Amino acid sequence: MGKKRKRDAAAEEELFVSGHRACPGCGMALAVRHILRATGKDVIVVTPTGCLETFTSPYGYSPWRVPWIHHLFENGPSVASGVAAALKAQKRDHIRVLAIGGDGGTFDIGFGALSGMLERGDDVLYICVDNGAYMNTGGQRSGATPLYAATTTDPPGRRSLGKRERKKDLPAIVAAHGVPYVATASVAYLGDLRRKVRRAMAFRGSRYIQIDTPCPSVWGFPSHLTLEVGRLGVKCGLIPLYEMENGQIVSVKRIKRKVPVTEYLRLQRRFHHLLDRDELKRLQEFADDTIRRYGLLGPSEKGGSHDREGGPER
Amino acid sequence: MSRTQVLEGSEAVAWAVRACRPHVISAFPISPQTHIVEQLARMVADGELDAQYVRVESEFSAASVVSGASAAGSRAYTASSSQGLLLMTEVLYASAGLRLPFVITGVNRAVSAPITIQVDHQDTISLRDCGVLQFYAESAQEAYDLHLAAxxxxxxxxxxxxxxxxxxxWILTHSYEPVSLLEQEVVDRFLPQFRPVHFLDVNHPKTWGSYAEEDVLMEFRYSIQRAMEGAKTRIREVFTQLGELTGRDQGGLVEAYRTEGAEVVLMAMGSVAGTIKEVVDALREEGQKVGLVRIRCYRPFPHEEIWSAVRGAKVVAVLDANVSMGSEGAVSMDLKAKFYGRPGAPKVFPCIAGLGGREVAPEVVREIIRRALEGDEAEDGSWQPYWAGLRPEILP
Incomplete structure (x- = not known):
């Protein structure tokens, strides 16, 4: 108890405040609030075009209590590189650069710029708040859309089951650039998310965190279920949470009680067309493969320092 | 105060940029811009210039890096050409909207297709509407001076x-000419360190690049337009100040060359002015009343200066090294827009000249003047653009 009270008393100054225009239950808004709790105030945030830019910046209003800049859709990473270069030139080294972009700006249209930034190793923590489609324009397919999900530009129909391809494995691509820190996180596990942001801030150079941020409006679930949907995504194996340091996986979030993918999918309208289809098996296989690949079900390594699941979520 | 060296035009620009002490330089290679950014890279590598040099994966990122650096309060520089400038277009619009004061060298080169590395003004003219000021240099020396002013x-x-x-x-970037360089301390006095009022500052957090709608967006646009118009005073001031330092007065927003009492005034931008001046001199010798107005500052458009320089002329023949397809050259359109309805305005003879490196030799200029004097416009007064030096025999 005492420990909890101490935490509350030390509650960090809120740097992303209420009053913004996110939809009810927006996973992204919650993620951003906790990202900034973890970074503290000495950051400059760059956000490419997308939901986050739109709902936080109607002219004359702002929930950002840190300097924030939106420039264009495809240049979040390079604007961030420019800010980092300026800070270095000005010797304002204690100020850190954070880019927070959606999956469209990160996986797709900003991918070239992202790769350039990573290859140069510019001192930027790039965070992708991933909701798996272009939500700002009404839910069109992106490279982050999961297999079989319905989007407005890849809808299920008599000749279609929705997204035909798997989600791009961007964390692996980022890691292939040889950056010091890559992690995946979920808004359903906020303690883990904040810890990863803090860990990322301990490194210099390019770092990447990809956060699963469920979107009630386009995924099609009631807005009070954001965290539940996020949790089920992790527990069924479709959203593996792990972190890599210098190319090696150093921790995974283990699944205590694995759930079948249907538990995750049935809550979301974007997968309803799939529930009575044989292809459902493919998604289950995919989840099982992911669990095996990252060792999400194995017992914790006794006394190992690499398993950091413990601790209640807050 | 200064020393003169024989320099390649690109090198002269690199020396100017170096003297301005930018914090951040970012560039992606494209001919014929490369020598400038290679020189700067060398200066950084040798420790002659203390700047962060960000070697990006595209021109889009080059412009974005300097935007970010500028927003963070640093003086920043980039350069590009042709396709690279077109790729930067979206960034330049947004950077003007965000009021980011970086400097960019637009090394003129024609635009694909067909792909070519030869010169014309189609690339930079395509950026005329985005809120970026545009100066055009006639010589390497002027390119040097204009960068200091920029x-x-x-x-x-x-x-x-x-x-x-x-x-x-090529004509300016790759040829050698004597260039007089200012001493560093002179430049330092002329251009002190950049101390922006607004920048990305954790102590005074501000939100940049907001979403705007019908209640305010027009005012944002209007303020850029107002700043552009207001910049004319500032440009005249800075050009004069620099002219005093260098002893070179290359004119204000335009250079009026032998326009006194001219019947025909040619109008052009860039290095072609050298050829035109020779023709003007020769024809003046022969007793013909011709002159040249060279636009040094194209955006903001210096219609007041142009008006003073061409008043009394019968015809202004505009040499546009660009075409707005389906209409005509951009400069002639600008000129007509400003002349229309003005009593005593000269006729405007639109010429397309020098596309894709097509030579504008003295005889081409003479032919333009001949046609301008002849006045071969249609009966209704409209004057079709004259494509100078076109080879109709190879057209399909």
Whole structure:
């Protein structure tokens, strides 16, 4: 108890405040609030075009209590590189650069710029708040859309089951650039998310965190279920949470009680067309493969320092 | 105060940029811009220039890096050409909207297709509407001078817009001429360190690049337009100040060359002015009343200066090294827009000249003048653009 009270008393100054225009239950808004709790105030945030830019910046209003800049859709990473270069030139080294972009700006249209930034190793923590489609324009397919999900530009129909391809494995691509820190996180596990942001801030150079941020409006679930949907995504194996340091996986979030993918999918309208289809098996296989690949079900390594699941979520 | 060296045009520009002490340089290679950014890279590598040099994966990122650096309060520089400038277009619009005062060299080169590395002005002219000031240099010396002026003008609190210094690819970037360079301390006095009022500052957090709608967006646009118009005063001031330092008065927003009492005034931008001046001199010798107005500052458009220089002329023959397909050259359109309805305005003879490196030799200029004097416009007064030096025999 005492420990909890101490935490509350030390509650960090809120740097992303209420009053913004996110939809009810927006996973992204919650993620951003906790990202900034973890970074503290000495950051400059760059956000490419997308939901986050739109709902936080109607002219004359702002929930950002840190300097924030939106420039264009495809240049979040390079604007961030420019800010980092300026800070270095000005010797304002204690100020850190954070880019927070959606999956469209990160996986797709900003991918070239992202790769350039990573290859140069510019001192930027790039965070992708991933909701798996272009939500700002009404839910069109992106490279982050999961297999079989319905989007407005890849809808299920008599000749279609929705997204035909798997989600791009961007964390692996980022890691292939040889950056010091890559992690995946979920808004359903906020303690883990904040810890990863803090860990990322301990490194210099390019770092990447990809956060699963469920979107009630386009995924099609009631807005009070954001965290539940996020949790089920992790527990069924479709959203593996792990972190890599210098190319090696150093921790995974283990699944205590694995759930079948249907538990995750049935809550979301974007997968309803799939529930009575044989292809459902493919998604289950995919989840099982992911669990095996990252060792999400194995017992914790006794006394190992690499398993950091413990601790209640807050 | 200064020393003269024989320099390649690109090198002269690199020396100017170096003297301006930018914090951040970012570039992606494209001919014929490369020698400038290679020189700067060498200066950084040798420790002669203390700047962060960000070697990006595209021109889009080059412009974005300097935007970010500028927003963070640093003086920043980039350069590009042709396709690279077109790729930067979206960034330049947004950077003007965000009022980011970086400097960019637009090394003029024609635009694909067909792909070519030869010079014309189609690339930079395509950027005329985005809120970036545009200067055009006639010589390597002027390119040097204009870069010094560009930073000072861009950073003026009443301007705060990107400035592009345009220079003809190859003709100016790759030829050698004597260039007089100012001593560093002179430049330092002329252009002190950049101290922006607004920058990304954790102690005074501000939100940049907001979403705007019908209640305010027009006012944002209007303020850029107002800053552009207001910049004219600042440009004249800075050009004069620089002229005093260098002893070179290359004129204000335009250079009027032997326009007194001229019947025909040619109008052009860039290095072609050298050829035109020779023709003007020769024809003046022969007793013909011809002159030249060379536009040094194209955006903002210096219609007042042009008006004073051409008043009394019968015809202004505009040599556009660009075409707005389906209409005509951009400069002639600008001129007509400003002349229309003005009593005593000269006729405007639109010429397309020098596309894709097509030579504008003295006889081409003479032919333009001949046609201008002849007045071969249609009966209704409209004057079809004359494509100078076109080879109709190879057209399908």
């Amino acid at each position: 930073f000072k003008i861009a950073e003026a609190p009443d301007v705060l817009l990107p400035v592009m210094v345009c220079m003809d690819g």
